[in-house]
Amino acid sequence: MWVALAVALAIAIVVAIALDTRRRRAVDEASDLRRQLSNEIERTAVLARERDRLAEAFDALQDGVIVVDDQGDLLVRNVAARAFSGTRRAEVLAEDASRELLESALRGMPSEREITLVGPPRRVIELRAAPLWERGRVVGAVVGIRDVTEPRRVDDVRRDFVANVSHELRTPIGALAVLAETMTDETNFEVMRRFAERIAREAERLAHIVDDLLDLTQLEANAGGEPEPVDVRSAVHAAVEQIASAAEAANIELHVASIDPHVVIRADRRQVISAVSNLVDNAVKYSEPGSVVDIDVDVGDRRVGIMVRDRGVGIPTRDLERIFERFYRVDRARSRETGGTGLGLSIVRHVAHAHGGDVSVISHEGEGSAFTLTFPLVDGSATIASAPEETVT
Ligand code: ADP
Numbered sequence: 001m002w003v004a005l006a007v008a009l010a011i012a013i014v015v016a017i018a019l020d021t022r023r024r025r026a027v028d029e030a031s032d033l034r035r036q037l038s039n040e041i042e043r044t045a046v047l048a049r050e051r052d053r054l055a056e057a058f059d060a061l062q063d064g065v066i067v068v069d070d071q072g073d074l075l076v077r078n079v080a081a082r083a084f085s086g087t088r089r090a091e092v093l094a095e096d097a098s099r100e101l102l103e104s105a106l107r108g109m110p111s112e113r114e115i116t117l118v119g120p121p122r123r124v125i126e127l128r129a130a131p132l133w134e135r136g137r138v139v140g141a142v143v144g145i146r147d148v149t150e151p152r153r154v155d156d157v158r159r160d161f162v163a164n165v166s167h168e169l170r171t172p173i174g175a176l177a178v179l180a181e182t183m184t185d186e187t188n189f190e191v192m193r194r195f196a197e198r199i200a201r202e203a204e205r206l207a208h209i210v211d212d213l214l215d216l217t218q219l220e221a222n223a224g225g226e227p228e229p230v231d232v233r234s235a236v237h238a239a240v241e242q243i244a245s246a247a248e249a250a251n252i253e254l255h256v257a258s259i260d261p262h263v264v265i266r267a268d269r270r271q272v273i274s275a276v277s278n279l280v281d282n283a284v285k286y287s288e289p290g291s292v293v294d295i296d297v298d299v300g301d302r303r304v305g306i307m308v309r310d311r312g313v314g315i316p317t318r319d320l321e322r323i324f325e326r327f328y329r330v331d332r333a334r335s336r337e338t339g340g341t342g343l344g345l346s347i348v349r350h351v352a353h354a355h356g357g358d359v360s361v362i363s364h365e366g367e368g369s370a371f372t373l374t375f376p377l378v379d380g381s382a383t384i385a386s387a388p389e390e391t392v393t
Contacts, residue, residue, distance in 0.1 A: 064145030068102055070138060084125070084145055090117035094125060098143045101129035105141035114148070123149045164327040168209055168342070172202040205339060212343035215274065216326070219350045227266045227355075229378060232297055232304055233259035235269060239276035240295060243284055251289040254280065257296040263304055265375040267355045272375070275351040275359075278344040279308040279371045285338040286369070287312030303357070303374045311368040320361060324349045348373065 055076065058065050064081030068074055077085070084094035097115050104111050112128040129143040176199060183195045240254055247254050265272070276295075283293040287310045298305040315323060319330045327342035329335040335342060345359075348371075352359045356376045363369035 062147075065142065066098055066102065066145070067132075067140060067142045068106070069140045070106065072102065072106060072141075075140065081145055090119070090123070093117060094127075094145065097127055098129070098145060101127055102141045102143050105129040105131045105143070106138055107131075108138050121149075123147060124152045125149075161326060165213065168327060169206065172206045172209075175202045176206075205336075205341075208339060209341045209343070212341045212347065215347055216343060216350065219271065219347065219354060226268055228269060229264045230267045230269045230272055231261060232263040232265060232272075232306065232375075233261045235272045236276055236295060236297065236306060239273045240280055242273070242277045243280045246281065247284045247293070250284055250287075252284050252287055253292045254284075255292055255294045257294070259297045260299070263297065263299055264378045265304060265355070266378050267375060268351075271351045271354070275348045275373055276306055276308070278348050279306075279373065282344060282371075283308050283310035283312065283369070285340065286310065286334075298372075299377065302377055304377045306373045306375075307370060308373075309368065309370040314365040314367050315361070315363040315369055316365050320363060323361070324359070 055078075058076055058078035059080075061078060062080060064084055065076060065078045066074070066081050067076040081098075084091055084098070086092075086095075093115060094117065097113055101111050101113060108131050110128075110130040112126065114124060114126045117123045117125065124147075126146045126148045127143055128146075129141060131138045132140040132142060179195050179199050179202070183192055183199075186192050186195065236256065236259060240256055244254065280293065280295065287293065291311050294307070294309045296307045296309070298307060313331075313334075315330055319328075322328045323330065324345045326346045328345075329340065329342045334340075349359050351357075352373055352375070357374045359371060359373045361369055361371045
């Protein structure tokens with residue numbers, strides 16, 4: 001009886017110990033699982049944070065980026081790339097191009113393409129696609145989309161500029177060569193003198209073009225120059241003074257309205273005088289003898305406008321947009337005759353823009369032109385006083 005009881009007790013103890021061991025193991029396993037789970041959750045959170053950061057970084061890029069997996073399914077399309085997806089014609093074109101490039105990248109072939117999206121606004125975009133490799137296998141592809149409208153425009157302008165400069169310099173150089181050659185066979189002193197005069201005129205033209213080019217280059221390099229308070233009245237008078245003798249020779253009267261001496265702008269004085277004198281010079285060049293040119297200043301709340309108005313040949317409407325381009329001339333022969341370089345108005349526009357101002361024109365063919373050059377006004381500058389006109393020539 002005792003023995004049976006002892007055996008039963010022993011069995012109970014062994015079973016209890018075994019059960020306890022299993023329970024503990026289960027508890028250990030459960031806590032292991034819990035740890036693994038929380039590690040996994042932590043890892044997933046870290047991955048999600050990294051993915052969000054990566055998405056933010058992609059969105060901060062100016063270039064569009066699209067990433068697809070090996071099946072061509074979309075993984076990433078950043079903000080810039082979204083601008084090229086949609087239903088408008090330009091967007092469909094851009095999307096078709098990036099799809100084609102991605103397809104070829106998924107076949108292991110990197111490629112690039114430039115397409116022009118006829119606007120408005122007209123845009124040129126460059127697409128570059130590349131496969132994404134992992135252990136020798138293509139696991140996806142990426143395409144970068146860049147708006148290259150501005151760099152292409154600058155390239156075109158530069159190319160045109162070099163071509164124009166070469167052409168403009170070639171003409172007087174060619175004339176000089178011909179004149180000099182003809183002179184070598186000439187014995188008549190009077191004819192030689194006439195040739196020499198023409199050589200001097202062509203040389204002057206060359207010097208004028210080079211001076212204007214240097215001015216433009218300096219303006220570009222040095223944008224607004226050294227800004228100082230410039231009293232508009234004295235700057236306008238200095239500019240008009242520079243053209244006074246040419247106006248007198250052409251029998252053209254320069255009327256300068258009375259200008260308040262307290263109107264002040266912050267600018268490079270030399271540049272302001274150069275811009276105004278270019279406008280007055282043109283007004284004289286493109287007017288008939290006996291004509292009058294008005295120079296006036298209009299002061300607004302924040303801006304001051306310097307106006308030069310002539311009653312000359314005027315500018316055809318179709319040319320109005322282009323006259324501020326370098327070397328653009330409505331009537332090449334007349335411009336050349338008057339010693340023009342085609343650079344004057346580009347200098348004027350440069351000066352205006354470099355100082356936060358602008359230049360505009362209203363013109364009617366056969367009636368005359370009115371150019372307005374505006375500059376931001378220095379706070380506290382006086383308003384214009386209306387007083388009688390002053391006549392310079
Ligand atoms: P240019 O040295 O030939 O005068 P600009 O750049 O000063 O060059 O002017 C460009 C062109 O704009 C001129 O060739 C001329 O055709 C036209 N233009 C400029 N100012 C006037 C004006 N006041 N009246 C008529 N045409 C003008």
